[in-house]
Amino acid sequence: MPPFEVPEGDPFGPNNLPYGVFSTSESSDRRVGVRLGDHVLDAGAAALALGSPYASLLARPTLNPLLAAGRTAWSDVRRALTAWVTVPAHRETLAPLLHPLAEVTLHLPFEVADYVDFYASENHARNAGRIFRPDAAEPLTPNWKHLPIGYHGRAGTVVVSGTDVVRPSGQRKAPSDAAPVFGPSVRLDIEAEVGFVVGTPSPQGSPVALADFRDHVFGLCLLNDWSARDIQAWEYVPLGPFLGKSFATSVSAWITPLDALEEARVAPPRRTHPLLPYLDDAMEEPAGYDLRISIAINGQTVSEPPFSTMYWTAAQQLAHLTVNGASLRTGDLYGSGTVSGAEPGQRGSLLELTWNGRDPLELPDGKRTYLEDGDVVTMSAWAPGPDGSRVGLGEVSGRVVAG
Amino acid sequence: MPPFEVPEGDPFGPNNLPYGVFSTSESSDRRVGVRLGDHVLDAGAAALALGSPYASLLARPTLNPLLAAGRTAWSDVRRALTAWVTVPAHRETLAPLLHPLAEVTLHLPFEVADYVDFYASENHARNAGRIFRPDAAEPLTPNWKHLPIGYHGRAGTVVVSGTDVVRPSGQRKAPSDAAPVFGPSVRLDIEAEVGFVVGTPSPQGSPVALADFRDHVFGLCLLNDWSARDIQAWEYVPLGPFLGKSFATSVSAWITPLDALEEARVAPPRRTHPLLPYLDDAMEEPAGYDLRISIAINGQTVSEPPFSTMYWTAAQQLAHLTVNGASLRTGDLYGSGTVSGAEPGQRGSLLELTWNGRDPLELPDGKRTYLEDGDVVTMSAWAPGPDGSRVGLGEVSGRVVAG
Structure with a gap:
């Protein structure tokens, strides 16, 4: 026994x-x-x-x-x-x-050094492009297929699963408003992501090659990149998301070592554009992961995003993040970007699930466009393990409370 | 004696x-x-x-x-x-x-927690707008006069004055290129800024009011926000600067306490737009600082940006940074944004000083559009002290070396 x-x-x-x-x-x-x-x-x-x-x-x-x-x-x-x-x-x-x-x-299982967030799901990027730029012929920006787009987030507001999330206040301005107004966000959203945790540091001036991903990244967790869409929409041109994201980022309490996910490794989707050598993973071992994510609001499952659909892998993200010589520190955390599959029931944000509020979700306690105070959002996931077993990821959960 | x-x-x-x-x-x-x-x-x-x-x-x-x-x-x-x-x-x-x-x-005099960079000089923002969007009727984005635009940078690559800066490599794509190319940046720039150092932390969910600025901010330093303009131009839409900035940020070795700069406090420029209450400093004590910055390349002064011209003050930046409930930690650092005065000889970046390379600078060793390997950039500054004395800020200096 x-x-x-x-x-x-x-x-x-x-x-x-x-x-x-x-x-x-x-x-x-x-x-x-x-x-x-x-x-x-x-x-x-x-x-x-x-x-x-x-x-x-x-x-x-x-x-x-x-x-x-x-x-x-x-x-x-x-x-x-x-x-x-x-x-x-x-x-x-x-x-x-x-x-x-x-x-x-x-x-919180580790001290977060720098936090970076990527934008690596083609489905998510296309949905966001269609919603925000409905008249554009092409929903992806011209750089999207050439590099994993990312930006730095606020490390000091990364919190562990179970921490309440205070609804942020800030400026917003609808196109019809003459001037911005201030108040609690009315479009508070989630983003279902996978977070990668750096263990081994690297010196300034030394890029980390694709093949060295597993020497530097210890493991992964689930991550909810809470987003205030109204604050974000008004602030983000030209320097990117700031207060629309910086109020809280939740991570699961459990870090799953990459060693536990050997059976879950899969090839990423077929690349549609040639890649520069530092990102070209055609000859590398598969660096995608088959993680089956589930998102529930107040206990009801609303989406099941498949991580295997991500266009850019965590190895490519690390290679890109360091190709300019930026150093890595132990405790660096980077998020995959919102995980959205091709199907409507696989989208990783309410922005996409409700098409920016046009198609509310039906929950037992009423319709939802964006989150209401008291809502509890829980993301969980599993990956295939040896002999048909499942490897569970720790859940990431948080309740929205009024500011 | x-x-x-x-x-x-x-x-x-x-x-x-x-x-x-x-x-x-x-x-x-x-x-x-x-x-x-x-x-x-x-x-x-x-x-x-x-x-x-x-x-x-x-x-x-x-x-x-x-x-x-x-x-x-x-x-x-x-x-x-x-x-x-x-x-x-x-x-x-x-x-x-x-x-x-x-x-x-x-x-490096303190452990940097989070690093945020602002964009608070109206002259700089107008110059950048004119250079990058020459056909736009208005060089400022619609949000510019309503909030201090900022974004998170990489805390792990903040280095002390005197540290060599390795020229970063990355992707760039000129409009005439069919696809992006990879290589060392050919448009390596500086940004003369003032950095503010947070001492007293604040809890998540609790904004810091304008009047509480001096309870939280210990002092300031000079900051050079090295920028690879070619990398930045290709990557920054839609999520902001990333690898174009994250390779290095230099700070002076000396942190000047705000208490040493009492005589240098000045009112910021007249506000042209009404401000939301959390940013409205009309009734607050002056929170601008009269700092006279000087930028030298290889010992020759090329610009003298006056910090007193900044539209947004450090107190407004702190209030904005926390208004969504984001917490502060001891060691948080935020940059003012490039300091540019109204005159051509007061611009804080080579982008503006050379108008994106159109008007090269004449240095003793030749013309400069952007930085060459071996160039040493030194920023220094002083502020008025009591009885006509001067309060010096520590210089921030760095040499560009090939990657």
């Missing part, structure tokens, strides 16, 4: 082992935890109890020391953890270090 | 006292220093030698603890430092703690 029993088919079985940071009602000390089913293993305490050398990486209040340790250490620690949770002899030692998930508090 | 003699008229006299972080050839330990003329006082060692309670803020490797201590502590520490450097009895104690500026190494 293994030390910990996880029900057959549980997406958080011993082949998953995502990392988070938690505290308990007995101790407010933050520590690294590893999720197993509906329990959390105190990974640092386990390392200490078993005399593991990895205690120096795991008995810490954030994931940053583990992130900074690099690819070889990540694999070694994962191998050790796999042994701990599967070898029956450890049962007595480790059982007291297992906490029910419902009884712990989960924290 | 005071403990330290600073020549009459030196802009780094005892009414200035900017803060930096330095190390010496004897000890690589980083410590807080205060500049006095062409010397640096080891402020933490001084506090320890004099039994000051401020040793806990000054005997540290970065300014962050001092920044986090808040407005009252900033004033108290400044008062103490002023006494130390002016009371003759301290001479014997402090003389050994004074290092010649030429013999120390200066470091």
